[in-house]
Amino acid sequence: MSDLHTVLSLHHQLATAYLDDVAHRPVRPYISPEALAAQLALLPGAEGISLKAVARQLKPVLTHTPATSSRSFFNQLFGGSDPAAVLGDMLAPLLNNSMYTYKAAGPHVLIENALITRMAGLAGMPRGEGTFTPGGSMSNQTAMMLARNEALDGIREGGLAGQRLRVYTSSASHYSIRKAAGMLGIGRDNVVDIGVDDEGRLDPRALAAAIAADRAEGFVPVMINATAGTTVQGAFDPIDAVADIAEAEGVWLHVDGAWGGSFLLSEQTRHRLAGLERADSFTWDAHKMMGVPLTCSLLLVREPGLLTRHLCEQATYLLQGDSARYNPATRSIQCGRRNDSLKLWTAWLHHGDSGYARRIEACVALAAHAAATIRAAPDLTLLHRPQSLNVCFVVRGRDSADITRALHERGLAMVGTGVVRGETSIRLVCVDPDMTPADIDAFFTHVRAVAGHTAA
Amino acid sequence: MSDLHTVLSLHHQLATAYLDDVAHRPVRPYISPEALAAQLALLPGAEGISLKAVARQLKPVLTHTPATSSRSFFNQLFGGSDPAAVLGDMLAPLLNNSMYTYKAAGPHVLIENALITRMAGLAGMPRGEGTFTPGGSMSNQTAMMLARNEALDGIREGGLAGQRLRVYTSSASHYSIRKAAGMLGIGRDNVVDIGVDDEGRLDPRALAAAIAADRAEGFVPVMINATAGTTVQGAFDPIDAVADIAEAEGVWLHVDGAWGGSFLLSEQTRHRLAGLERADSFTWDAHKMMGVPLTCSLLLVREPGLLTRHLCEQATYLLQGDSARYNPATRSIQCGRRNDSLKLWTAWLHHGDSGYARRIEACVALAAHAAATIRAAPDLTLLHRPQSLNVCFVVRGRDSADITRALHERGLAMVGTGVVRGETSIRLVCVDPDMTPADIDAFFTHVRAVAGHTAA
Numbered sequence: 001m002s003d004l005h006t007v008l009s010l011h012h013q014l015a016t017a018y019l020d021d022v023a024h025r026p027v028r029p030y031i032s033p034e035a036l037a038a039q040l041a042l043l044p045g046a047e048g049i050s051l052k053a054v055a056r057q058l059k060p061v062l063t064h065t066p067a068t069s070s071r072s073f074f075n076q077l078f079g080g081s082d083p084a085a086v087l088g089d090m091l092a093p094l095l096n097n098s099m100y101t102y103k104a105a106g107p108h109v110l111i112e113n114a115l116i117t118r119m120a121g122l123a124g125m126p127r128g129e130g131t132f133t134p135g136g137s138m139s140n141q142t143a144m145m146l147a148r149n150e151a152l153d154g155i156r157e158g159g160l161a162g163q164r165l166r167v168y169t170s171s172a173s174h175y176s177i178r179k180a181a182g183m184l185g186i187g188r189d190n191v192v193d194i195g196v197d198d199e200g201r202l203d204p205r206a207l208a209a210a211i212a213a214d215r216a217e218g219f220v221p222v223m224i225n226a227t228a229g230t231t232v233q234g235a236f237d238p239i240d241a242v243a244d245i246a247e248a249e250g251v252w253l254h255v256d257g258a259w260g261g262s263f264l265l266s267e268q269t270r271h272r273l274a275g276l277e278r279a280d281s282f283t284w285d286a287h288k289m290m291g292v293p294l295t296c297s298l299l300l301v302r303e304p305g306l307l308t309r310h311l312c313e314q315a316t317y318l319l320q321g322d323s324a325r326y327n328p329a330t331r332s333i334q335c336g337r338r339n340d341s342l343k344l345w346t347a348w349l350h351h352g353d354s355g356y357a358r359r360i361e362a363c364v365a366l367a368a369h370a371a372a373t374i375r376a377a378p379d380l381t382l383l384h385r386p387q388s389l390n391v392c393f394v395v396r397g398r399d400s401a402d403i404t405r406a407l408h409e410r411g412l413a414m415v416g417t418g419v420v421r422g423e424t425s426i427r428l429v430c431v432d433p434d435m436t437p438a439d440i441d442a443f444f445t446h447v448r449a450v451a452g453h454t455a456a
Numbered sequence: 457m458s459d460l461h462t463v464l465s466l467h468h469q470l471a472t473a474y475l476d477d478v479a480h481r482p483v484r485p486y487i488s489p490e491a492l493a494a495q496l497a498l499l500p501g502a503e504g505i506s507l508k509a510v511a512r513q514l515k516p517v518l519t520h521t522p523a524t525s526s527r528s529f530f531n532q533l534f535g536g537s538d539p540a541a542v543l544g545d546m547l548a549p550l551l552n553n554s555m556y557t558y559k560a561a562g563p564h565v566l567i568e569n570a571l572i573t574r575m576a577g578l579a580g581m582p583r584g585e586g587t588f589t590p591g592g593s594m595s596n597q598t599a600m601m602l603a604r605n606e607a608l609d610g611i612r613e614g615g616l617a618g619q620r621l622r623v624y625t626s627s628a629s630h631y632s633i634r635k636a637a638g639m640l641g642i643g644r645d646n647v648v649d650i651g652v653d654d655e656g657r658l659d660p661r662a663l664a665a666a667i668a669a670d671r672a673e674g675f676v677p678v679m680i681n682a683t684a685g686t687t688v689q690g691a692f693d694p695i696d697a698v699a700d701i702a703e704a705e706g707v708w709l710h711v712d713g714a715w716g717g718s719f720l721l722s723e724q725t726r727h728r729l730a731g732l733e734r735a736d737s738f739t740w741d742a743h744k745m746m747g748v749p750l751t752c753s754l755l756l757v758r759e760p761g762l763l764t765r766h767l768c769e770q771a772t773y774l775l776q777g778d779s780a781r782y783n784p785a786t787r788s789i790q791c792g793r794r795n796d797s798l799k800l801w802t803a804w805l806h807h808g809d810s811g812y813a814r815r816i817e818a819c820v821a822l823a824a825h826a827a828a829t830i831r832a833a834p835d836l837t838l839l840h841r842p843q844s845l846n847v848c849f850v851v852r853g854r855d856s857a858d859i860t861r862a863l864h865e866r867g868l869a870m871v872g873t874g875v876v877r878g879e880t881s882i883r884l885v886c887v888d889p890d891m892t893p894a895d896i897d898a899f900f901t902h903v904r905a906v907a908g909h910t911a912a
Binding site for chain 1: 458459460461462463464466467468470471472474475479488489492493496498499500501502503504505506507509510511513514516517518520521522524525531532533534537539540541542543544545546547548549550551552553554558559560561562563564565566567570574590591592593594597601604611612613614615616617618620621630631632634635637638639640641642643644645646687688741743749750751766767769770771772773774776777778779781782789790791792793794795798799801802804805806807808809810811857860861864870872873874875880883
């Protein structure tokens with residue numbers, strides 16, 4: 001038996017044991033990094049050890065791994081585990097193709113192109129192009145780079161020449177917008193926070209006023225970001241109203257749908273993104289609501305050719321044969337690139353369009369169940385009308401951070417906090433379509449259990 | 457049996473069949489993307505299909521996947537398949553932790569930190585810090601951002617204000633240096649190509665002259681890049697001599713060791729990186745010579761605190777509890793981030809330091825065997841003295857591109873071309889330590905077979 005066959009067996013054993021373990025327990029009680037480090041042999045030695053010995057060292061690591069597929073994990077904008085996606089992604093390390101060229105990746109480039117075409121179509125960008133990036137932050141950064149370069153001639157070659165640039169985004173948008181401006185030489189201070197309404201949606205009038213004021217002072221607006229699914233409240237900015245302003249001003253419109261982009265998959269929810277077809281670029285993370293393992297993010301661009309114009313480099317040692325359409329390196333911020341598309345393809349094949357619609361709708365129903373539970377409870381206060389899968393609430397008279405910490409310390413649930421209109425709330429994220437209302441009910445039972453023991 | 461258990465079985469079957477298939481054949485004959493697309497059902501349907509049906513659709517994809525672990529794959533700066541690394545990486549999609557916080561990733565953050573400490577130590581940066589990035593291009597870009605921000609005050613907040621910046625790199629360096637300058641607002645035209653000697657190494661006198669000339673014209677030098685292992689020839693720039701200039705000029709020194717950084721693992725080869733301990737930052741891809749699946753790249757930085765200073769954003773919804781040391785999001789260009797460290801950890805445990813040294817030395821020996829074979833052959837010409845694992849040669853009187861294309865079309869070998877001093881050569885990369893001299897001999901047999909049939 002070759003070492004690779006040995007490894008397939010060891011993997012099967014470890015994975016089965018892990019699945020059996022997490023099926024019968026909630027998240028683990030909190031253990032400090034220092035205490036955990038003391039329990040693990042972390043450093044590779046001078047001499048190697050057998051594959052079986054490696055598997056033995058993996059066991060305590062798996063035991064202490066936060067179980068993001070557990071039914072008590074509500075901490076992030078991802079959760080659960082999609083078997084079909086896991087199947088695709090477990091094959092990727094064995095195949096180990098780099099996604100820069102057809103020569104090196106063959107059918108995986110075709111799969112990637114097919115997914116990009118499908119998703120651009122759903123986004124209302126039928127002529128569009130796209131690129132897989134390692135996460136929503138990278139997609140947003142790439143979009144801002146395109147916007148910057150399209151707003152002003154010669155930036156890519158000559159660099160920024162002291163133009164005073166401005167980017168507009170809501171105060172509830174993701175931090176990657178400000179971070180990207182810092183990376184790209186635009187400057188974090190040149191990201192203008194636009195106010196939001198009580199539901200966390202960007203106020204278009206405030207946006208128009210901010211642009212007008214900046215123009216009067218000689219600033220060059222390069223990008224407006226509208227968020228489709230904000231991080232804390234899950235709010236959708238009014239894309240159509242923002243697009244009116246972007247068109248009137250001639251400013252690039254980017255829609256950050258890292259979180260909420262998947263609402264395009266259901267007729268019941270896609271109205272939240274009305275106007276997206278007018279955007280210049282769109283970030284959509286499949287590793288969030290589409291449930292595929294991290295990371296799987298797409299940047300879609302309405303006008304074909306822009307990614308190549310602003311990213312392609314000459315690389316005669318790499319780009320040999322086949323047209324550029326089949327050599328994604330010409331459109332990527334990366335050179336060597338992991339295969340992030342196979343897992344999305346296997347998941348989509350398994351669920352089909354209709355299955356993905358049902359999965360999104362199931363999550364929306366879970367969030368509605370959570371919101372109804374909170375509304376009916378005298379000891380809980382809902383802080384907003386859920387627009388997607390985020391449900392932010394407080395336990396009356398209790399500190400939200402204390403409660404989330406106590407839930408984690410006792411191993412009852414993993415959930416985080418988020419600030420809503422200045423108030424720190426518990427942010428419950430209902431992103432696992434395989435959960436049931438009973439799982440949500442169990443969560444609230446745990447919240448009440450620890451709230452009874454925290455100081456009033 | 458749950459769907460996840462079904463998937464583990466299907467994966468085992470598919471993976472075993474794939475291994476058996478690639479063990480008994482070389483790379484596949486070339487098939488055009490259009491012809492391949494016609495053979496595959498690429499688009500997910502409206503209705504889903506069973507997991508078994510997904511597995512059936514995967515089979516032809518696997519059959520047509522370029523076998524990067526085959527003994528006739530010499531096309532990239534990676535190749536082969538490391539069972540221990542594959543074991544770690546096949547677990548990652550099942551665990552699905554995002555590497556931003558200890559809360560979400562637990563022991564995997566400890567593993568990542570341990571690897572960073574080990575590798576910074578090997579690089580002569582004992583106080584250093586680091587971040588895993590999705591590839592060498594991203595590591596280089598991050599380094600250039602740090603260099604830019606450290607050279608001039610206030611860039612991150614205020615943006616570039618018309619300063620005329622310059623970056624220096626050899627004409628043989630990787631395209632990601634120029635690409636990064638385009639992204640970061642420095643401008644591709646402000647990357648100054650420094651000449652190289654016959655072996656492809658940067659000429660320090662030309663570097664010093666270029667900086668002096670630029671200073672006289674009012675340019676601000678922000679970064680010097682020295683390459684440890686160039687893409688085509690595998691050359692090592694003289695880091696110590698470059699560091700003398702960087703120190704004298706007060707300019708950030710980055711070493712791009714994406715390819716050659718792993719030469720630190722053997723006492724026999726680490727002298728190639730003498731002077732690295734004087735660098736400010738260092739890119740090291742473990743998915744190349746360390747043989748772990750794509751991608752696994754590190755950016756190491758000598759002075760602790762710089763990554764946080766130039767990358768950390770406030771994110772109260774995310775960073776909850778545990779010190780920043782255990783929350784890598786504070787030092788990362790990404791937000792959600794895939795676990796790229798587990799595979800490196802399992803590989804290093806299995807091989808140990810001594811095993812990794814032997815593996816690097818085995819690759820060097822294969823390259824030496826290839827070079828000796830070429831030198832002894834009247835019909836072949838070696839174009840340089842190999843400094844690492846790249847062996848560039850031509851078949852006398854034959855076109856290198858014709859030969860590599862014919863090798864691929866007949867399914868005999870996958871290898872690329874690279875330009876050495878204006879001449880297009882066959883670039884043989886000996887990066888798979890599990891190959892033997894017989895595999896190299898077989899490659900040359902195939903080269904001669906197709907050369908006999910190409911036009912003189």
